[in-house]
Amino acid sequence: MTLLLGCIADDFTGATDLAGMLVRAGMRTVQMIGVPETPLPPDIDAVVIALKSRTTPAADAVRESLAALKWLQAAGCHQVYFKYCSTFDSTDAGNIGPVTDALMRALNTRFTIACPAFPENKRTIFKGYLFVGDVLLSESGMRDHPLTPMKDANLVRVLQRQTDRKVGLINHEAVRSGPDAIVSRMDSLRSEGFEIAIVDATSNQDMMRIGAACAGLPLITAGSGVALGLPQNFRKSGLLKQDATADQLPVPKGLRAVISGSCSVATQAQVADYIDDGRPAFAVDPLRLATGADVVGEALAWAAPLLQDDTPLIYATASPDSVKMVQTQLGAERAGALVEQALSAIALGLVERGVRQLIVAGGETSGAVVAALGVKGLHIGPQIDPGVPWTTSLGEPSLALALKSGNFGTVDFFTKAWRVLP
Secondary structure: OOOEEEEEOOOOOHHHHHHHHHOOOOOOOEEEEEOOOOOOOOOOOOOEEEEEOOOOOOOHHHHHHHHHHHHHHHHHHHHHHHHEOOOOOOEOOOOOHHHHHHHHHHHOOOEEEEEEEEHHHOEEEEEEEEEEEEEHHHHOOOHHHOOOOOOOOOOHHHHHHHOOEEEEOOOOHHHHHHHHHHHHHHHHHHOOOOEEEOOOEEEHHHHHHHHHHHHOEEEEEEHHHHHHHHOOOOOOOOOOOOOOOOOOOOOOOOEEEEEEOOOOHHHHHHHHHHHOOOOOOOOOHHHHHHOOOOOOHHHHHHHHHOOHHHEEEEEEOOEEEEHHHHHHHHHHHHHHHHHHHHHHHHHHHHHHEEEEEEEEOOHHHHHHHHHOOOOOEEEEEEEEEOEEEEEOOOOOOOOOEEEEEOOOOOOOOOHHHHOOOO
């Protein structure tokens, strides 16, 4: 096995997003949950190691990321990719800057890029400013994120607050001019003492140009969009063949369910759409969890008779005002932990009752669920919506899992996903 691309993702749904992009571009890809402890499947071109490091203390994120890098280096990966969210989720203390610093030191490289753009999901960068749809990041729903509120859309400023390395910009004029112009701009920035460059991008064509320009970089840091442009480099060098079957997926048969923990604007709309469609739904109340009420048992008892003929939704998704009220009473950390523990226990109970096809909404929720289920790795399959593929778990029992970032997916995602499953 020759691993061409080794990826480190800072959360579970972000890892799935990246792996799905690589599969779309023809790279046979698996996603591993944490640093692999068992051999990978044969005939794999890329591996994505999913960590839960987006919101952990920066020192912990650095330690986990370096452990993943050590494994990737031992596997002989040609290039390393550090993947974070397309909304650059972070605080002024990190973790994007500290992890990037540590990876650069370990790889002995003095230059890399930072490009969270994902134009298919309306995340674009222009003059260093990140847009979500038609509004600046700081004016989007991310400004109210309970853990990483993003109140500054200028990515040069955001990243500079997290690193002592000098952060510059490769503007859209250079990107639009093509890979050679991007490489020339990189060289100019290096000569001026810059070590990290935010890169403008507004289209998939830009992603392809940026990817081509990154062929010689030991380390790339980005959202999932840049991944579209990397397989072409390996094909050009003769290391990768075109594979039209990269997204083929064996699908386990069984009952279906949906779990949602994200409180993003997109997921709120998806939950509302599902309920408005007359589908069964059970709300998990964090305040009742805090009193010791057996909400997990209640949810499973409610779902059990529905599973044979319907697809129940169990959710803790709520509006920003509701989230703030709960956090005021319980504290943000305790509230989040209670919800994650409950939803992961519910997921385990559903699988014990025969569920084999499961949608999970929310990065933190997905991480908690796959940990509870003992999932160590995922085969990556066809795309449902940009950034969200179907996957099947390695090992037994085999599960079909759609792990959705809170911000991703169309309003009808929970119903559309089942039509995509082979």
